[in-house]
Amino acid sequence: MKVNILNNKLLENLAASYQQHFARLIKNALWLLSSEVLGKGSRLLTIIVLAAILTPSQYGSGMLALACHDILRLLLRSGAGNQVINCSEEQLPVIAKNAMSLQWLMCILLIILQLLLAQVASLYFANPDVAQLLTVMAVSYALFPLVSVRVFLLQRNNNMAFVGLCSGLCLLIENLSIAALVFISEDVMAIAYGKIIFSIAWLIIFSFAPSKDFAIGFDWEVIKKLLSSxxxxxxxxxxxxxQQHLDLFFAAKLLSPESFGLYSFAKSAGIGLSQSLNSAFNNALYPQLCKFNRDGHFEHRVRNIYWxxxxxSSAFVAQAGAAFFYIPLLFADSWTAAIPVSSILCLSACATLFVDVKCNMLRAQRCYSCENFIRLFTLAICMTGLLIYQPESPIALASAMLILAGISLAIFLPINRFHHNKPALKNA
Known part of the structure; x- marks a missing residue:
């Protein structure tokens, strides 16, 4: 009898813990989603202003520069942030101190790389506006290291309410700044100035983050291990x-300036909103996955995560249908040709979401080699498909992206790699 009572209590505790973890995950995702809704709601206003004032070729130049900038900016996620979020409590002080140094090194490197990329992109795409935009945007990297570790600690502690609200406020400031500047100047450079304003707002707002302060440190042995990870x-x-921006690069090279501007608009008005939801969900999911892995409960959560x-992903399907209503309602008739393109791109985001979640799971378990294989192989599938097909219209390019995303999902979703690793940087 006593054994049965103990077993029942154990099952009740496990069920309560199970519900608590997923309630926290949903709560965190909703906070980050509120940030994205705030940001993308204001971004929609910005897109309306840009579409009304800029020509399709100017619009395309701005989106191409943003794509190049985002590729380098996303490399910051390969810095020390994952280690700060995923390490044990004993390792945290040492890792946090050295993480600051690593973030500074990465941001200085990114500034140099973006200045070089500006010249290369300008020559390759025969577009001098891209060089000017990227050069100005490079300045934004200089401010992020000052508060980056604070943001990592907030994510580690699952304080997504603060992260979500402050990130949304920064995006709101950026988007309203771009809309105001382009309305006043009618110049595509307003997009670059908006990025500078965003980084200043990010620095000021996250300086007040409720997280522990760590002095900057530089222990070469720890830095080497952080660099290794x-x-x-x-x-x-x-x-x-x-892969997120590969279609834009192909579009800039294969399509006419007007068609490229149309495709860029379709992507920003359609899949751009879906990518925000993807980002909010995966950013909320990762700290929770790390906790599951530390607690040894990973395998039991997988099916629910997929559900x-x-x-x-059903929200992406809903947006694909909604594109036929909100684009003609909000934008001029000259942009209606982008409706089917935008709808198809939203559907392709469904497959991308599942691949991103799979990679998030592998990263939380420190299966970096398997994650790298999936990322690079999916990129190879996409690039090879576009090189063979050589789409010559926006609708053909969007259809190709949908098919290639589906192929990637079919190949990699069945991969299961669930095991528990010893904590990284054990001797740090």
Whole structure:
């Protein structure tokens, strides 16, 4: 009898813990989603202003520069942030101190790389506006290291309410600044100035973050181990960032300036909103996955995570249908040709969401090699498909992206790699 009572209590405790973890995950995702809604709601206003004032070729130049900038900016996620979020409490002080140094090194490197990329992109795409935009945007990296570790600690502690609200406020400031500047100047450079304003707002707002302060440190042995872990993730982040914007690079090269501007608009008005939901969900999911892995409960959560992912992906399907209503309602008739393109791109985001969740699971378990393989191979599938097909219209390019995303999902979703690793940086 006593054994049965104990077993019943154990099952009740496990069920309560199970519900608590997923309630926290949903709560965190909703906080981050509120940030994205705030940001993308204001972004929609910005898109309306840009579409009304800029020509399609100017619009395309701005989106191309943003794509190049975002690829480098996403590399910051391969820095020390994952280690700060995923390490044990004993390792945290040492890792947090050295993480600051690593973030500074990465941001200085990114400034140099973006200045070089500005010249290369300008020559390759025969577009001098891109060089000017990227050069100005490079300045934004200089401010992020000052508060980056504070943000990592907030994520580690699952304080997504603060992260979500402050991130949303920063995005709101950026988007309203771009809309105001482009309305006043009618110049595509307003997009670059908006990025500078965003980084200033990010620095000021997160300086008040309720997280513990750590002095900057530089222990070469710890830095080497952080670099070793970061290097395993840099290919995954590079592959993800490149695949996210690969269609824009092909569009800039294969389509006419007007068609490229149309495709860029369709992507920003459609899949751009879906990518925000993807980002909010995966950013909320990662700290929770790390906790599951530390507690040894990973395998028991996988099926529910996939069901939750399926629920999130249904929003993308809904947006694909809604594009036929909100684009003609909000934008001029000259942009209506982008409606089917935008709808198809929203559907392709469903497959991308599942691949991102799979990679998030592998990263939380420190299966970096498997994550890298998935990211780089999916990029290879996408690039090879576009090189063979050579789409010559926006609708053909969007259809190709949908098919290639589906192929990637079919190949990699069945991969299961669930095991528990010893904490990284054990001797740090």
């Amino acid at each position: 970061s290097s395993k993730m840099i290919f995954a982040e590079s592959g993800k960032a490149l 939750l992912t399926l629920l999130v």
